[in-house]
Amino acid sequence: MGRWFTETVVDNGRLPLFFLLVSFLLAFLFIRFSVRMIRAEVSWWPGNVTPGGMHIHHVMFGLVMVLISGFALVAIANYETPVANCVLAGIFGVGSALMLDEFALILHLRDVYWAEEGRSSIDAVFVAVAITGLYLLGVHPIGFAGDFDAYQEDRSLVTLAVVLGGLAFQLALAAITLLKGKLWTGLVGLFFVPLLIVGAWRLGRPNSPWARWRYRDKPSKQAKAWLREKKFREPVVRGKIVVQEALSGRFGVPVSLAPVAEIADPVGAPEKLPNRLLTSMRWRQTRRRLRRPPVWRLPIVLVVLSLVSAVVLVEIDDTIAGSDGAVSTDPGIDIGATATLLAVIAGGMITLTGLVFTATTLAMQFGASQISVRVVPMLQHEPIMRWSIGMFLSTFVFAVVIASDLALSGQDASPVLSTAIAILLSFVSAFLFVGLVARVGMILNSSRLLRWIAAQGRTTIFRMYPESSKEPAALVDAPERTIVEEPGPLGTSATIRLSQLSPDGRILLAVNTAGIQRMATSWGVTVEVLPTIGEFVAQDAVLFEVDGPQLRVRPHRLMAALVFGDTHSPSVSPAAALQAIVDIALKALSPAINDPGRAVQAMDHLEDLLMTLAPRVRAEAADSALTRIRGTRRTWADYVTISTDEIRHFSKGSTQVQRRLRSLLVTLIEACPADQHPPLDARLAALDAQVAREWTGALDIELASASDPQGLGSERGSAGRVHPLVLGVEPAE
Incomplete structure (x- = not known):
């Protein structure tokens, strides 16, 4: 243990950090023991500090200690003072413990030390101990873990852009994880990035800001989030509460607060308005959801991208074939067979495109004549229709461009990379064709069509009417909606x-x-x-x-x-x-x-x-x-x-x-x-x-x-x- 302490803490200059952590823990345990003794009204234990009858909370002593030690550490930062650094770090740790022990008081601006809100103080202490312990073990968060070492070596703008892009991506994952209500996953994930990927990918907690913004019109995700909360998180929370109360005393006990005088709402008081930012964001989201993109836009974009990609890949294949042998195409692949394969892919794609038009036309005719005319625009705006047509046409164009270059250039080696991409696109097109057939089959199956329409209607209900009546059996008289009229000219x-x-x-x-x-x-x-x-x-x-x-x-x-x-x-x-x-x-x-x-x-x-x-x-x-x-x-x-x-x-x-x-x-x-x-x-x-x-x-x-x-x-x-x-x-x- 002594050898590990010397190699890990002392030799790496982390001794002040060790003093900070130890003093923090000892100060927190002492102050919690003290307040529990005061709460139990033990006669021989000194009570609260009340000079002149005014109760001074220990957060004030912590604030003074943090200010003094922090100022001193900054003042002697340019001097080699290991002993002074350790002493000041210990004082800083004691002051931080006294402050975080009353974190809930600072957060709520009232004395909630033993109320349910007081649990936030213990959570803050746990977070501080976890982060300090990770620093003591040499684990640093993103941005402080040698991320800029590569840039320090070559000083190139490309390396700097890559490093900054990676940091921005990791910080975005951390922000998403925290918005999903996963505080511990987000904070610890700053030190272990894979946790951020998991936290950002999985569902958010039911009452998190992410859930309020993104799950309002998705009842299935809301139900799944509540199920996970009940199945996985509630047992963990119960265990955490047991540990908290064993360490810090029982919370939730009623405390005597000074009565707050009720302020009557004066006549003409300004009415509460909807939040401007949230209103604007929700309205933009609504407009984007209801805006129907043209059917031709996505196919045109995919065709242009395939044309550009084909030209670029042709140049890459020519460069590889003409290199000095570092990378070369396989000369054993027959050029004629490659051209035949590309022709088969192009012919198959144009055939699939014709099948898409035929199937879509038949489905629309059947829907309009046998089911309902309202089904036709619903089918027309289905994303799989646009993606299928676009992918089939873009694969056709890609294969035609590669085959044309192969026929006109007279090169000796087959374009392996371009041919492989064409084969991959044909497989993607095959999967899209299967999805298209399934969607058209849904139109022909009235049971599945009804279920699909009902699912969309249910989602819309949850979006338009997010709140449900809590007491459906009781007769509640709805208050009349008063219309506020401003004084103005009559008849305006x-x-x-x-x-x-x-x-x-x-x-x-x-x-x-x-x-x-x-x-x-x-x-x-x-x-x-x-x-x-x-x-x-x-x-x-x-x-x-x-x-x-x-x-x-x-x-x-x-x-x-x-x-x-x-x-x-x-x-x-x-x-x-x-x-x-x-x-x-x-x-x-x-x-x-x-x-x-x-x-x-x-x-x-x-x-x-x-x-x-x-x-x-x-x-x-x-x-x-x-x-x-x-x-x-x-x-x-x-x-x-x-x-x-x-x-x-x-x-x-x-x-x-x-x-x-x-x-x-x-x-x-x-x-x-x-x-x-x-x-x-x-x-x-x-x-x-x-x-x-x-x-x-x-x-x-x-x-x-x-x-x-x-x-x-x-x-x-x-x-x-x-x-x-x-x-x-x-x-x-």
Whole structure:
């Protein structure tokens, strides 16, 4: 041990660091023992330092010691003073321990020493001990571990750029890891970079900033993050709490705090506005998500890249073939065979391109005629369509350029590198073709298509309605939304119309409500948004009505708060997902197709989406805080209407569809609170009247009036499940 200490600590000049760590640990253990004795009210132990009745926290003593020792260390930095360095490092360690022991007090600006918030002080101490221990062992963080040694040797700008790029990449990984809520992984990863790669790659913690920014519209990732938190992190946290409380005493004990006087909200107090930066970031993300790239853009980019790459690789192959033998192509490869292989690749790629056009056209025709016209733009904007066409065409161009150069140059050696790249591109194209076939097959399979649309709709629900009602069974009266009116001239109002057509289309896809709230507050006006999401806005139609003084109103800024497009897709709003599924059900119920089984499948997904929507729509109505925006927003009754009324009208003569629709309404009534029952009760009464009109026989009326989640799975539907499932041999009487 003595030899190791001498070689590792003393010989490497780390003795002051050793004194700092030892003094830090001893001071922390002593001060924790002291406060626990004071808390236990031990009579023989000195109490708090209270000169004149004022309690002086030990963070003040630590602050003074850190300032004095830190100043002295800087002052004697140019002198060889090993003894003084060790003494001052010890004083610095004692002061740091006293300060970090009350880190929570500094963070929260109140005495939370024994409260739950006080655990942050112990976490800070653990971090300080870990970092100091790693430095003592000679492990340094990125940027201090010899990263610039290569640059010190050759002093070239290329080396400096590579070193700085590597450091920037590692710091970016550390920032992502910390934003994902992995504090220890990020801090220790600064010393061991592989930990940063793992931390940045894996899912973030549920309440981390990364999760709030990136997982808002990804419920599957949210659920996975919560599962990992519960399965892996909670046991570790419980173990850490045991260690903390064994070392530092029990936290969470109520402390007597001075009562804080309640300050009444004065009349006319400025209302709280949405955060400007977060609002801008979310709106840009929304615009980027809804912007539909042209179908031709990606194929053109890939073709240009393949053309440039082919020319560069031809030059590289020529250079390699003409070198002095350091690197050479294999002369044993027949040039004619290489040319034939490239021709086969080019022909295969142009054939695959034709198959893509044929398959896409057939899928769109089938979708428009047999399923729903809304499926056509959804399929058209699928990324795999653009990537497939682009990859097939770019591989074709690449192979043609290489083959042309081989035929015209008359070289003696085969272009091995270029041919290998062409073969690799052909394999990538083959995998893309498999994915394209799978996607087209999904369109032809109504079950998978419905599941795909429902998944997009569910993601949109979580994005538009992030909060769910916590008490779905209780009847909570939603507070009325008050419109704040600024004093101004009477009758000052104006309208803003659609004067300039959007090149992307005229269907309203998104409204930046938080941004409009900020603008309306700063202008002192009230803004009413007239069209709703999903509506087609005609030329010169009124978009906004602005009430209040008009001097500061900027119409172009309000126009920038809208996004227009050419189609209302499930990725835009939940209503679009419901409409697409309803269209599939209506097409199945049409006389030309007459497939009630597909309509029942569609209603399965409609029920699932409505069950997801119900608590979230209710929570938004109760918690809405936008006070300067009025406009049409879909209500719970709107979603029920979109999902059920058209199917009810088309269900004439179909007992199976009527039974499944009744089951949908009954399930929602049982799950939703009383304030959401009226639209459901009205549809159930209309369905009863329809059954009485359409069916005359007693058996038919009884069958059509049953609630069956399978449509026609049993005679009495869900009400007939009265026989228990018995396993084994029944006991003898």
